[in-house]
Amino acid sequence: MAGGSWPVGGGEVGAMLRAWSGAETPLGPPPQWPERLKSTLQLVLASPTPMVMFWGESGLLLYNDAYAVIAGAKHPAILGCNLLDAWPEVTDLHDEVMRTVFAGGSPLSYRDLPLVLHRNGVAEDVWLNVDYSPIFGDSGVALGVLAVVTETTALVGAQRERDAAEQALRRREQQLAQVQKIGKVGGLEVDLRDGFRNRRSPEYLLIHGLPPEAEHESHEDWVRRIHPQERSMVESHFRETVLGTARDYQIEYRIVRPSDGAVRWISALAQIERDESGRALRLIGAHLDITERKEAEAQQRLLMQELAHRVKNTLAMIQAIASQTLRGATSLEAANETFSARLAALSRAHDLLVAGQRANAPMAGIAESVVGLQGDAQRFTIGGPDLVVGPRPALALTLVLHELATNAVKYGALSNQTGRVALSWRVDEIEGVSHFRLRWQESGGPPVVAPSRRGFGSRLIERTFPSQGARSESAFLSTGLVFTLDAPLDALKDGDGENDPG
Template identity: 40%
Template sequence: MNVGLGGIRGDAADYEFLGNGGELGALIRTYDWASTPLGPVAEWPGCLKTATSLLLQSPVPIVMLWGVEGVMIYNDAYSVFAGSRHPQLLGSNVREGWVEVADFNDNVMKVGLAGGTLAYRDQELTLHRKGFPEPVWMDLDYSPVLDEHGKPAGVIAIVVETTERVLLDRRNAAEHERLQKLFEQAPTFMAMLNGPEHRFVLLNPEYRQLIANRDVLGKPVAEALPEITSQGFIELLDGVFQTGEAVSRYSEKILLQQSDGRVEERYLDFVYQPIKNDDGEVTNIFVQGSDVTERVRAENHQKLLINELNHRVKNTLASVQSIVVQTLRGVQSKEEASTDISGRILALSRAHDVLTNENWDGAELVDVVTASIAAFAGPQRSRVLISGPAIRLGPRAALSLSLALHELSTNAAKYGALSNDTGSVDIQWDVAQGKEGKTFTLVWRENGGPPAPASLRQGFGSKLILRVLPTELGGTASMDYAEHGLVFTLEAPVDAIHDESLTSA
């Protein structure tokens, strides 16, 4: 046996079995195997040589642990895995070579030398490959190497490091969890629809709420939400699936079934986003959006209010126009015109005040009467007596009655019972059951005024009081010029004075 330091130990023939064994083949040739339990290579048993030759030829990282000590022989691929621990690992006992995982390898040796095999997938071990401890994941497969007598003489291990893949998987899982959380907690509704039938594969709590918690998972949209099939949404999804182009809609009306079976109108902002595979084909459609029903309703309500306000302003302007045009026809002087126009516009304004207090829903008759005679101050006011039960007037009736009472009051102040110091006015109203339903009666009775003032017979006032007012209320009006003063009587069905709110149309 030729043992020389630094040179090839023994005869070249002893190493022929190594073949072209790469870097490790060269190292094995020069290694002092005599100092290990294996002894010089020339004395190695055939099975050790064969196994060594086999692993050196393999591109897969393989290490062999020989004998009870587990002396390490490995290939080039394993040396890459071993990092800075190579080349010291070669020829060392595995429990000392990988001292940080000695227990793990102790078990491997026991099992292997007893003829057993071991397999680990993504096994985590803490190794010191770069001078500090780091977690490493590996697929590990151990099997015994038998000697000429069929007895286990060593253990061969295939070691494939999976650290990169494991860490990537973990990052993906964390990312997935983050997205899942985002999806679950999103304030908007979200769903994932798969395939040309748009099957629900994913939906978040907001989406569930939108569809009244129906069980839709795995079902095509048309089957899961049958009420929307006729509303164009399926066609929209089909279009996105075919063209691969996203579609957005704002304040889109949709009729959705509620948990009680009722179909309710909702308004949605939403986007259908196509999801494509690596070949650019649409596989899924991501649905995301918000229920904006409350916003749309508020907007519609506001539009209605503005429209209604405009209507009311135009009608009021027409009323003022009517007052001006018709007053000018009947007056003798500019002063009279000015006084009459102002008086009538103010009467209209007071009627508006009464109605505004009630949100234009109507008014109490007593408030209308009180407002109409409010122009009289002091002693004159005390000569007007009002009495009658509480009666609700519709807004139209309230307006017309206000104007009529203004005309009567002005007439009384100019020519009637309130034109002297002693006269008085008695305003009474009542509701009585008649043959054709309830009848409303209002009587304006003047006492102690100058006899037979007849000026109300012509002009704006008389036309309003005797013709238009009874026409409006579907009743009758009459004027008597009694000895004690003027008496005006209005009769109308109660239904007519309860006309509907102006905003209801």
């Protein structure tokens, strides 16, 4: 007979149970069920927490409205059914529960238990927190199992999304760190909401010569690392930028690296995030070590200055050659021939300088370039120690040797078929000062006669080494010309002065 007064309340499930006639389960009408079953089920029906009872050995399913939501489309068909018939897709789990909790009298608990349920007609991944407890009778024998069930599917899904997002973030951070390492870019973040709270990337720490524990160094630590000559300017610029309205921050400055005391150039680029009122919230930036670039720029400036100086000297040298050539020429044709030859010698000297290191030239190269273009190289004996000559002396020596060789071809040892020239140089110590000594000696040529005026070479030597203690001498012996040059060695290495050769 339907329409009993028990259970009291219990929502939809309670109403269904009150409407049962007794034929729905082997237990008969609900009001006649065992008192322990009724008292326990009354508590279950009144609870807002999802609860289900497995009663007896077959695990008769009795639950509340909250559990009905978890059961999905299986409710209400499974109310009063045997456990294994109601949930065949999780038979192994329920066999374990009945063995351990019902037969063994021991509780079981699971957290975020992954299951595949067919509660809505299709396989569905579900996660549950379940606590199983035995329901004991007065004799201490288990009469059933009470399960408190909480579905955590949404929480697990959200956690998985968070985990996936965190993993993706970690991968991006690792990729960013790798990119920073490859590009040697140091990343930094500064929280500007309340003072300066810093976070530095590993590459930043490497660039600045800092240990790993300096990841959160203070603002004052950064300021102390700035080069003393720029410290005030750099910090003032930083504070003014933060307190202003700009969103971009850029500066180049020097630091003294703590790890080795080296002075390094830093290029800082950053963006400042601001709120609607313009107040600075956060700075995200990158630091680059631009020391090599700065050194290259300085070297380029030096080279440009040296180029300008070299052009100036060359033009002055050409002016002097032209002036001296025209003063000593007997005709326009002779002047043209002599001037062209001297310019060719000057050009060859420049070729040597370009080929040399730091615009210097080897003495052996100067000698061979001049001699090799004046006749048969077999008629020359060349010898001397390895010696590198500075740019300005190299030009002068090239022109002097060219002048000597030209005169030898016209009037001296190279004007016949048997004459020879010996060119040698050495370095002597005179009163603690190293002196360069060059000797040009002709032999086997026709008798030579001293010229009536001083030659081009003598005047060039005087103009190239003014006030340097250099002197030259030409001896017109019966056996041939002997030309000697004596100059402090430093004058040949550093003789690239600003003195006008004309």
